[in-house]
Amino acid sequence: MRRMFKSLLAASVALAILQGAALADTIKIGSILSTTGPAAFLGDPEQKTLQLYVDQINKAGGVLGKQIELIVYDDGSEAAKANGFAKRLIEDDKVDAIIGGTTTGASMAMAPLVDKAEIPFISLGGGVVIVDPVKKWMFKVAHNDRMAAEKVFADMQKRGITKVALLSETSGFGQSGRKESLAAAPKYGIEIVADETYGAKDTDVTAQLTKIKGNAGAQAIFVFGLGQGPAIVTKNIAQLGLTLPHYESHGVASKEYIDIAGRASEGVRLPAAAILVASKLPDADPQKKILIDYVKAYTDRYKLDVSTFGGHAYDALHILTAAMTRAGSTDKAKVRDEIEKTTGYVGTGGIVNMTPADHLGLSTAAFRLLEIKNGDWTLAE
């Protein structure tokens, strides 16, 4: 018995040493996400997705024969904290690459540090500013707000709508969306005849909607916001009996919106990533397989619905690990170059073709136009 104990002890010590050696030779991926605070509904699925796929990749042997070590910090949805954590990732943890910045604000707060430290950085934020103008070390995977606006306006044009009432949220997301919508509208022959706003936590927006209703010119209403705000707007539209075609942005692309707005959401159209309608895509769709795999893996492990946002983390991780594999090392400059050369990557967000001038690599085609029917998403095209 005693001897067995001794040999067990020896074995476990040896194992510990081996493990220590293995740990010293890992690929370190740092991530700063908003897993708490107002942006938690974005950051939480992102963190869960990263963990899920890092585990999966490690189980399959890792990248370049090394295990991935994921270091995640929560910035509590405060951009200033993201900056502090970025410093820690770079100086203390000495990571090989950074994924994250859940929000545009956090990503931009990290930008100067990333640039100075020359570390490949893939942001999960949605704002155009992250990659426009192009910054050498920064990439992004989330669709631009501009693309959402363009997708909506293209559909309006098809339906012969030329005069639109815009109702945007006073949040960063809503205001960026408002700016991009105003800029994109003329290209599609669309005139914004009403430009109203509401607060993210407002409980009633019938005052703004009444103004829009009184605006005889408006042929459609376009709401740009995220979270519960648009759901309240949708309920208020039903309350007032507004019959204009109603468009939302990709900010409502989660099941929660339909749950909260209920029947009032019937007939609403919105641009969204294909992930929401994964099972409804035609079999020939190149994205169908990876989407269905992701949805299954995520729901199996977490028993939660997938969202577009978790998909961004999926794309960022896979673009990064693919680049490391192609580079044959974790040399930061080589990995950066390889990320920039990403072509034909089929992800949850769309098909990514990056160039030195385009660090996003998605086209408007990455968005699908959905319509809510019978409390579920359907493809409108």
Added chain:
Amino acid sequence: MGGACHRADGEPHPPAPPRKRGEGRAARAANDDGKRRLSPFLQFVFSGVTIGATYALAALGFSLIYNASGVINFAQGEFIMIGGMLAAVLTSAGVPLWLAALAGVAIVAVVGLIVEKLAIEPARDSEVVSLIIITIGVSMILRGLVQVTLGKGNHALPSFSGDQPIHAFGATILPQSLWVLGVSTLLVAALAFFFGRTRTGKGILATAYNRLAAQLVGVDTRRVLALSFVLAAAIGGAGGILIAPIATTSYDAGVMLGLKGFVAATLGGLGSGVGAVFGGLFLGLFEAMTAGYISSAYKDAAPFVLVLLILVLRPQGLFGAKSTDRV
């Protein structure tokens, strides 16, 4: 409370676009021209009343604890949030709405008691300012606990008496707004009775005014603070449940409600129940009118301009008594 267990989403409505639903449709279509001609003023009023009623409920809780202790309880918004969240989680688990609502109020009352026992009572003899700071800490803890236990998602409750808007003179209001208003009014009346006519209520007021004197005439001042927290929590919880069908709720919903409720309470005069309700309604109407007639961009700045004006011109609030020199 019979109508309370009536679940709107349980109705066998065929799924159809919102504008095509409900029996009021024909009447509405005939009415449509008339509606357009009528001034949107009334709709702004209804919007303001809907928003204001939620603020008023939040403000009531502030007033109650202020009356008992001079403390401004910044965890009041969290009491509201917890009420709404509990009811939402319970109903989605299949519990009937009325039972979920009762359970929600009861649990929030217990939370109020725990908060008072664990956080406020041990520091009972410190400055009011310290107690106020403690309540801020409590609000963060409560928010964090809810986030961890009930999740970060948004929830909505089914409306108590359906979602069919009530039409009046070309404007619409949701039946739920009337519920909020009605219950607020009842609560104010009940509180007025409690503070003006009952021994316990008078004891609370006396304790706030002068604890030593109250103790000398036989008021159990230890229990007064606990009681006021339980009451404020229960009122907040009830408010949260009433508001949830309109405003939806999430773990961080209390932040905004707490802030606006505090502004409303200050407007109406801290410590006055009637003031809290009028402060809330006034604030809601002011926001709606700003959004309607000036620009929705200024809507959120409006309450703060208003509160500055009031503090300069009438520091005791619209309904507050002249200052009683409590330091």
